Amino acid sequence: MTDTPLLHVDMDAFYASVALRERPDLVDQPVVVGGSGRGVVLAANYVARRYGIRSALPMTRARRLCPHVVVLAPDYDTFTSVSASVMETFRDVTPVVEAMSLDEAFLDVRGATRRLGSPREIAERLRATIHDEQGITCSVGVAASVSVAKVASRRAKPDGVVVVSPAEVTSFLHPLDVGELYGVGEKTQALLHRFGLLTVGDVAHTPLQTLQRALGDHLGRHLHHLAWGTDRSDLSPTAGPHEPERSMGADETFARDTDDRDVIVRELLRLAARVTGRMRAAGVAGRTITLKVRFADFTTITRSRTMPEATDVTVEVHRAVTHLYDALGLQRVRVRLVGVRVEGLVLRATVHHQLALGEPEHGWADADRAVDRATRRFGAKAVRPASLV
Template sequence: MSSGSSRAAGCTVLHVDMDAFFASVEVRRRPELAGTPVIVGGAGNRGVVTSATYEARRYGVHAAMPTSRALRLCPTATVLPGDLALYAEVSRAVMALFRSITPLVEPLSMDEAFLDVSGAGRRLGDAAEIGEYLRARVFDEQGITCSVGVAGTKFVAKLASTAAKPDGLLVVRPAEVMGFLHPLPVGALWGVGAKTEEVLLRLGLRTVGDLAHVPVRTLQRAVGPAAGAHLHELSWGRDPRRVVPDEPEKSTGHEETFGTDVDDPAVIHRELLRLSERTAGRLRSGGWLARTVTIKVRFADFATITRSRTLDVPTDLGQELYDTARALFDALGLDRARIRLVGVRAERLVPAGETPRQLELGARERGRREAELAADRAARRFGAGAVRPATLLHRGGPRTR
């Protein structure tokens, strides 16, 4: 078959995502639970869901939901505590399989990765055939299923794998991108959180196609210059990012354990701000910019979840780290869950001197940067915390340790 007539002509990027990963591994270990609702997470009134099978999800169960609420929605579900060591072992085996196909593997988390298979076609067929081969190997070797998106860009491949779930494969060839992308809700675009989505909906922009046909300057006035340009490019399927294999892990961050469990979002927000400011100071002192922000949340029952977001433009500003960390936390919708620990981590670091970050700063961002650099100078002279945001001067709620 010639490449021109290939099912996946023009596609070299796969996004592979394990289906309900933790829960699927538990069902593999206990096959009698296959086809039944299973919840992985803490039990009791203070437990939190970390994963759920699709049978449980049909009742409205989702990650970060209190287990007590999940059981009200799905009272027949089996609740299991989870085994992170086992999940890590399965993840290592799956990633090793990916690397046996191509060296260009970019893990995003324990259960998903991008693959560039442009160099594997002669040996294994086109990208769709490679995707089907991987799905079969994962199932045969690990006893779990995965979904695969096949496209010409990372962004479209990730959306395709989501559309293929569970246990499917979807190819979106370059000529099909607009037909696939434009009917989707604007919330499907990377970078559109709850607040941005609200702004776009107020403008009457409900689908990606609606957004694509708005002048880019209109978008920039609504959501800011960088975000507006970013969303415009994505709405037309343009994503120049390449699959970046196994970069040496560079990250920095801070976390805090509360003296008593906290269920007040305002207290959590203040702590995220404090941790973001400290993390940004460490970035600036080391000459780094962060591409990705990750938060860590540990609940009263010690169940722990993380959430990450990759920034449009790398940063070393505490306010930008905080804005992202807070959006990630708020998106969890924790419904007053009791929290033991929170953390903020800056990841996928790049040297500040090699990244044209400063050229993209507007007046507001320049003011923030100048203020944070002044705080750095004060800290060097008078000690850490000599200058800090006013919000942190009177921290309500439980003291931390």
């Protein structure tokens, strides 16, 4: 039985790396992926990061930091496809894969060591396979707990492996700033610094009762476990390649902040069509529909509605998010971004729609599938709602 069974595998600058596969001439230049207007940076390659550019930075600020930065438009279909292939590679090694996002996951490899070697050997095997098959690199942290594996993968970047055995946990963690701990954000880091707890070792050697009095029972206990590397070591496997994703969604940042309901509702239709198109392609449907709204001051809210039965119909999703938007009762409030997400996805084949009395046999669901067939043959713009033309 290995004493470091958990791997955290994190793609290096995933979106930028995938985008650069087709542009090798740009590899040594500062490159970001994102919208060219008022959007935010989705990802930055390591050259761009030297200028202080990071993901989620407004594109206008990124251009100020590096006027000659190259901006590439995101190709979400390609990102999703590459991610799915990477996750399948993980599941070829072990069925115990907890995906955290498109570009990172935890793996429990204790059942694979007899077949594939030590956790370090498995980590190196994964790096080589992903590089050979996908043309991108990844970094891997290997440890006995989730948080230590996560910190180790950060230390392994870019394109490396760091193994932290149980005997090395304290010497590895304790010299680090408390902000390095997994899940400790800027606010918690600042709070700990105000209490004079600057390093992980400072937190580790503060009595648990003192931490709980200062930070609350839950946070104090959680930080105590993180500082000693004794947090969870069990994973919650996520959906495999033949199971549905848990949710699908899409966001859009307006070129200019707007309070025009017609403009906002039209964009919600575009997003609903994009999301439900992906759902139908994946053969899934969902019951919980979520609206996201970000205002001009960057305040963000979400509102959700659970449908009577799972759906993948564009009109139904659009109608739901429009009702959610209208229910906000906004009066001349300017909106920066809107998003649509469908959650609680299940396989479409398991959903059986009961026709209501007088309901026609063929309806919007059939229309959507006819549109799907047309767009597959003639392109994404072949058939669209009239309001989007």
